[in-house]
Amino acid sequence: MNALFAIMLLLSNAPAAFEYRESAPAALFPFVRAVSDSAPATTGNPALLPLWNSFHLGASYARPYALEGLNAGTSHAGYSDGVNGVQGSYTLFGTDDYRERGFSLGAGRLFRRRLATGIEVTRHELSIDADGYSRRYSLFDFSAAVILMPFEWLHAGFIQENIRSAFDDSGGLIHPSWSAGIALRPARGVSMAWNLNREYYGPINSVSLSANLLPRVGIRAGYARETASFSGAVLFSLGRLIVSYGLRQHAYLGATHSVALTALSAEMFFEEIRYETLRPRRNNTPPVRKIDINACDLEDLAALPVLREGIPERIMKYREMIGPVSRHALRQIGLEEREVNELMDHVENLAEDPGRDEASRRSPSNRRRAPAPGAFASTEKRKELFSKLIHRGVPASLALRIADRARKLGRDELIREVAAMKEVPEHIKKAITAACSEQR
Numbered sequence: 001m002n003a004l005f006a007i008m009l010l011l012s013n014a015p016a017a018f019e020y021r022e023s024a025p026a027a028l029f030p031f032v033r034a035v036s037d038s039a040p041a042t043t044g045n046p047a048l049l050p051l052w053n054s055f056h057l058g059a060s061y062a063r064p065y066a067l068e069g070l071n072a073g074t075s076h077a078g079y080s081d082g083v084n085g086v087q088g089s090y091t092l093f094g095t096d097d098y099r100e101r102g103f104s105l106g107a108g109r110l111f112r113r114r115l116a117t118g119i120e121v122t123r124h125e126l127s128i129d130a131d132g133y134s135r136r137y138s139l140f141d142f143s144a145a146v147i148l149m150p151f152e153w154l155h156a157g158f159i160q161e162n163i164r165s166a167f168d169d170s171g172g173l174i175h176p177s178w179s180a181g182i183a184l185r186p187a188r189g190v191s192m193a194w195n196l197n198r199e200y201y202g203p204i205n206s207v208s209l210s211a212n213l214l215p216r217v218g219i220r221a222g223y224a225r226e227t228a229s230f231s232g233a234v235l236f237s238l239g240r241l242i243v244s245y246g247l248r249q250h251a252y253l254g255a256t257h258s259v260a261l262t263a264l265s266a267e268m269f270f271e272e273i274r275y276e277t278l279r280p281r282r283n284n285t286p287p288v289r290k291i292d293i294n295a296c297d298l299e300d301l302a303a304l305p306v307l308r309e310g311i312p313e314r315i316m317k318y319r320e321m322i323g324p325v326s327r328h329a330l331r332q333i334g335l336e337e338r339e340v341n342e343l344m345d346h347v348e349n350l351a352e353d354p355g356r357d358e359a360s361r362r363s364p365s366n367r368r369r370a371p372a373p374g375a376f377a378s379t380e381k382r383k384e385l386f387s388k389l390i391h392r393g394v395p396a397s398l399a400l401r402i403a404d405r406a407r408k409l410g411r412d413e414l415i416r417e418v419a420a421m422k423e424v425p426e427h428i429k430k431a432i433t434a435a436c437s438e439q440r
Helices: 002-011 046-051 298-302 311-321 327-332 337-343 356-361 379-391 396-405 411-419 426-438
Strands: 055-063 071-080 084-094 098-111 115-130 133-151 154-161 177-187 190-199 202-214 217-224 229-237 241-250 254-264
Touching: 046 071, 046 084, 046 098, 046 115, 046 133, 055 241, 298 311, 311 396, 327 337, 327 379, 379 396, 379 426, 396 411, 396 426, 411 426
Parallel strands: none
Antiparallel strands: 055 071, 055 254, 071 084, 084 098, 098 115, 115 133, 133 154, 154 177, 177 190, 190 202, 202 217, 217 229, 229 241, 241 254
16 A cells, blocks of 8 residues: 555656546546447536436446555536536545545536537645645636537537646646547447547547447447557446446556446436347338328237337327327337338328428417417317427327327316326426417
8 A cells, every 4th residue: 555655646746636537337438538328327528418308416436446445436416407407526536645536517508409518617636645745736627518419320529628727837737638529329229439538648549339238228338549448337227227337447557346326307218229220121122012000000000010119009199199190290209210211111191291381370370369278179289289398308108198188188287287297307397388388
C-alpha cells in the first residue's frame, strides 16, 4: 500500500488527476465517449439525458485494476420528460489517503428528435493526506456535448470536457479533453459505435458492440486500441430496475470488476433483436394471395411472418376502436418503416392516409362546433386523439387503451380515469391529459 500512496503522490503533481472517470458497467471504459448505447444505465454525457424519459436514481462501484484499497464509484439522480433532462451526480476515486471527488450538475435538451445538446458543471476536489504530507485542491470546470440523430440508425456526437482549463491554468491538475464518435444500428436491437478520445496522454480509439438478446437481457463489449483494453458488460431489466455487471481488462494494469443499479420511475425493457431478420429468408417470393388487412381475422394476421409478437393484436384493436388501417396507422401502432414495406408484400386494401380534406375537417374552427360532452363520439375524433397521444410520446398500447375508453366516456370523465391509473407514470398522465384537453 505504501507504494500505491507514493504513486498517487507523484501523480498529484502531473496532469493525471481526474483522468480516471468511473461509470456504470454499460459505459465500458473509464472515460466519457461522445456516442454510446442510450440505455438508462450509462452516465457521463449530458446530451444523453433527454433520451431517458423518466426519473432515475442509480449508483455504481468498482475496484480499479483489483488494487487493494483503491475504490471508485458514482451515484446519480435526475429526471427527463423526453425533451428536457437534468441530472446531479457524484464521483469518487482513490484511497483513504488519496481521494478525488467530483460533484456535477448537468442538463440536456432534445430538439425535434434530431438534435440533442447538453452542458455539465463540475466541482473537482483532490485531497492528499499520507505520511505527514497533506494537500487540498478544488476547482470548477464545465463540459458541453451535442448528438446529431439524422436517422434512427445513425447517431454522431461530440463532447468537449474541462473547457475552462483550456483558458485558465488549473495547476496541472486537469486537462481539456474531447471525444467524437459515430454510432450505427444495422438491425433492431443491435448497435455499433466508434469513438475517438483526445486525452492528455494522446488519442484513444475505442469500438463497441451492443446487442439486446431478450427484452430483459442485453450485452455490451468494447476494445480500446491505444490502452489495449477489453471490456464487457451484461445488463438485466427487472422492469423499473436495471442491474449491470462489467469487466475491464487492461493489458498492463489488470482487471476491473464493476456493478451498478439504476432505478427508474417507469418500466424499461430493451429493444430486442429480431432474430428472423438475422436469418436469410428461405423464400423471398411474395405470397400468391394477399390478405385484406381491414377485413381479415386475427389468425390471418398472426400467420404473417413479417409481423412481430403483439402487432396483430394492435392492428385488430385499432380496427375495432378507430377504424380502417392505413399505412400511417401502421407506423403509429409501432411498426418501423422497414417493417411496413415488408408487410406490403402480404396485405392489400389499406385505407387512404389522412389528406387535406380530413385536415380541414380537423381545423380549429370546425372543432369548436362540436359539443364538449361528445368530444370523442365519432371515429374521426378518436383517431385524432390517438394521433395526438402518439405524438406526445404515449406508448402505442396505452394510446389504444385510452382511445377505446374514449368511446364510452366524456372528456372530463376520461381525464379523471387517467388520473386514477396508478400504473401510469405522472409525465405520461400529463401528456394524456394535454391531448384530451385539446379536443373540442
